[in-house]
Amino acid sequence: MLEMRKENSSNALNAKELYETCGMAIAVRILGGRWKPGIIWHLGNGRIRYGHLKSLIPNISERMLVQQLKELEKYGFVERFAFPEVPPRVEYALTEEGKTLLPIVRSLAAWGDTQRDKIKLPV
Amino acid sequence: MLEMRKENSSNALNAKELYETCGMAIAVRILGGRWKPGIIWHLGNGRIRYGHLKSLIPNISERMLVQQLKELEKYGFVERFAFPEVPPRVEYALTEEGKTLLPIVRSLAAWGDTQRDKIKLPV
DNA sequence: TTCAATTCTTACTGTTTAGTAAGCAATTAA
DNA sequence: TTAATTGCTTACTAAACAGTAAGAATTGAA
Numbered sequence: 001m002l003e004m005r006k007e008n009s010s011n012a013l014n015a016k017e018l019y020e021t022c023g024m025a026i027a028v029r030i031l032g033g034r035w036k037p038g039i040i041w042h043l044g045n046g047r048i049r050y051g052h053l054k055s056l057i058p059n060i061s062e063r064m065l066v067q068q069l070k071e072l073e074k075y076g077f078v079e080r081f082a083f084p085e086v087p088p089r090v091e092y093a094l095t096e097e098g099k100t101l102l103p104i105v106r107s108l109a110a111w112g113d114t115q116r117d118k119i120k121l122p123v
Numbered sequence: 124m125l126e127m128r129k130e131n132s133s134n135a136l137n138a139k140e141l142y143e144t145c146g147m148a149i150a151v152r153i154l155g156g157r158w159k160p161g162i163i164w165h166l167g168n169g170r171i172r173y174g175h176l177k178s179l180i181p182n183i184s185e186r187m188l189v190q191q192l193k194e195l196e197k198y199g200f201v202e203r204f205a206f207p208e209v210p211p212r213v214e215y216a217l218t219e220e221g222k223t224l225l226p227i228v229r230s231l232a233a234w235g236d237t238q239r240d241k242i243k244l245p246v
Numbered sequence: 247t248t249c250a251a252t253t254c255t256t257a258c259t260g261t262t263t264a265g266t267a268a269g270c271a272a273t274t275a276a
Numbered sequence: 277t278t279a280a281t282t283g284c285t286t287a288c289t290a291a292a293c294a295g296t297a298a299g300a301a302t303t304g305a306a
């Protein structure tokens with residue numbers, strides 16, 4: 001079952017208002033979270049199978065991987081290709097829209113790399 | 124009291140490993156969350172007083188504003204200038220390091236703006 | 247008949263992030 | 277003496293995000 005949001009909480013309302021006025025908040029909402037950066041990064045190299053993607057992202061659980069892929073798919077940034085085989089084979093790829101993320105993702109990554117030795121993130 | 128993290132949770136350990144290997148994850152960690160995009164965005168226009176910043180960011184609570192500013196200050200992206208007056212006057216500004224964020228922030232914002240009418244973010 | 251392979255689901259629990267509301271400190275103005 | 281101003285702090289609660297572990301579906305191979 002999909003996890004429900006409380007659509008009328010202050011939390012949710014605040015988020016909504018932000019997205020209406022701040023493009024950066026939208027971008028960070030899409031890219032944010034623990035795992036999406038890695039997923040998008042790897043998908044930037046081309047179409048890739050579910051299991052392979054999982055192996056490329058250390059520690060990610062199946063629950064998280066599926067959940068994030070679904071979200072990205074829902075927004076139209078990722079496309080899913082399922083083959084009618086047993087055992088199943090499923091491939092994921094960035095859509096054309098998803099590929100517009102790549103330049104940003106790459107500049108984020110480059111900037112982040114410059115910070116690694118400068119700052120100490122809590123945890 | 125600063126909020127404590129459980130430094131040995133799987134959650135925390137996963138985050139740490141990610142930062143060690145993925146610059147993008149670092150960047151998203153710094154820029155992420157509900158309020159940091161807006162704070163950085165406004166600070167991009169120059170030094171600004173606490174109360175003014177608060178008025179520029181609708182719905183933000185003092186707790187959140189202070190907390191996020193402190194975090195940004197701790198990493199060296201924001202500088203705090205307190206004047207010994209009553210009532211107090213405090214100004215915030217991006218450091219030189221903080222200014223390196225601006226090009227990224229602007230491209231994120233531009234990209235996010237292109238998405239506003241295309242996608243429907245949950246909440 | 248049982249097992250293996252692969253891509254998910256589900257239920258449950260733990261951790262982190264965000265919101266609410268009240269209060270404090272130090273002066274100055276009324 | 278009381279109230280107002282400004283920039284916070286604190287304690288508490290609610291919501292969202294992340295991790296764990298078990299299991300389901302399908303069919304070919306052992």
